[in-house]
Amino acid sequence: MSSSTVRTVSIGDVTIGGGIPAVIVPVLGASVAELQEEVAGLGRHRADVVEWRVDHFATLTDTPAVVATAHELSRLLSATPLLVTCRTSAEGGAAELEPGAYRDLLAALAASGAVDLLDVEYLRGDVAGAVVETAHRHAVPVIASNHDFTATPPAHEIVARLCAMQDLGADVAKMAVMPRNLADVLALLDATRVMSEEHARVPIVTMAMGPLGAVSRIAGHLFGSAATFAAAGTASAPGQLDVDDVRTVLEILERAGARPVPDDAAPAPHSAAHVPDAGA
Numbered sequence: 102m103s104s105s106t107v108r109t110v111s112i113g114d115v116t117i118g119g120g121i122p123a124v125i126v127p128v129l130g131a132s133v134a135e136l137q138e139e140v141a142g143l144g145r146h147r148a149d150v151v152e153w154r155v156d157h158f159a160t161l162t163d164t165p166a167v168v169a170t171a172h173e174l175s176r177l178l179s180a181t182p183l184l185v186t187c188r189t190s191a192e193g194g195a196a197e198l199e200p201g202a203y204r205d206l207l208a209a210l211a212a213s214g215a216v217d218l219l220d221v222e223y224l225r226g227d228v229a230g231a232v233v234e235t236a237h238r239h240a241v242p243v244i245a246s247n248h249d250f251t252a253t254p255p256a257h258e259i260v261a262r263l264c265a266m267q268d269l270g271a272d273v274a275k276m277a278v279m280p281r282n283l284a285d286v287l288a289l290l291d292a293t294r295v296m297s298e299e300h301a302r303v304p305i306v307t308m309a310m311g312p313l314g315a316v317s318r319i320a321g322h323l324f325g326s327a328a329t330f331a332a333a334g335t336a337s338a339p340g341q342l343d344v345d346d347v348r349t350v351l352e353i354l355e356r357a358g359a360r361p362v363p364d365d366a367a368p369a370p371h372s373a374a375h376v377p378d379a380g381a
């Protein structure tokens with residue numbers, strides 16, 4: 102499948118997919134006051150989307166408080182879309198929730214009317230499919246995600262997982278890995294390229310974490326990644342770069358004419374990331 106058939110996801114003025122990467126900036130406050138302060142500090146940076154990492158919220162199990170805070174963030178952010186992510190400890194986050202509690206929290210957020218995009222970990226038991234369904238009932242697009250904080254799976258496995266996420270009905274498929282060497286970084290980038298050239302029906306977002314993976318955060322879009330996460334203060338994952346630095350590099354690449362691979366570019370025939378039977 103060619104990248105020209107990939108659907109984009111539009112929220113207000115922001116489009117995820119289609120070439121220029123969306124810059125997503127996380128906020129991680131433990132209280133409403135901390136979050137308000139973080140959002141106030143975002144003013145001078147350019148965030149296309151703001152991600153609330155709700156797993157760092159001190160009263161995560163108080164659903165009405167979480168929903169009220171989502172409304173407050175949405176109000177403060179005005180036209181900037183709000184992505185809400187509850188990252189569980191299984192995937193490097195702070196939330197210790199049973200699958201049912203995880204599902205119910207995400208369902209309440211989807212129904213709240215305050216959330217523009219919702220992250221769901223596609224490996225969270227049988228829960229991910231139900232969350233996608235609930236979110237779509239409320240017209241909230243879903244980013245399915247998967248994180249490997251210790252290693253980088255082989256490129257064909259990264260492609261297979263991204264395919265599984267889009268098969269689940271996700272609107273965006275996201276994969277973060279931890280590289281142990283440069284070959285791992287190349288595996289992530291090659292998987293991104295093969296996924297976007299051959300299989301993607303939805304925008305994909307990929308990154309290699311840690312210092313070794315920095316190149317994936319500033320040039321991942323050239324391989325097919327539709328967004329990059331960047332920090333305005335506290336990073337939400339190892340290796341996240343400063344948002345203004347990322348903007349500067351993106352502008353330099355844009356001025357140089359560096360663009361994602363054209364639709365008619367021939368895919369490399371012997372790529373390690375090739376998955377013959379991945380659901381395309």
Ligand SMILES: O=C1C[C@@](O)(C(=O)O)C[C@@H](O)[C@@H]1O
Pocket residue numbers: 127152154186188220246248275277308310330331337338339341
């Ligand atoms: O999934 C991701 C990507 C991320 O882990 C990163 O490596 O930038 C940061 C998280 O906040 C976000 O939910």
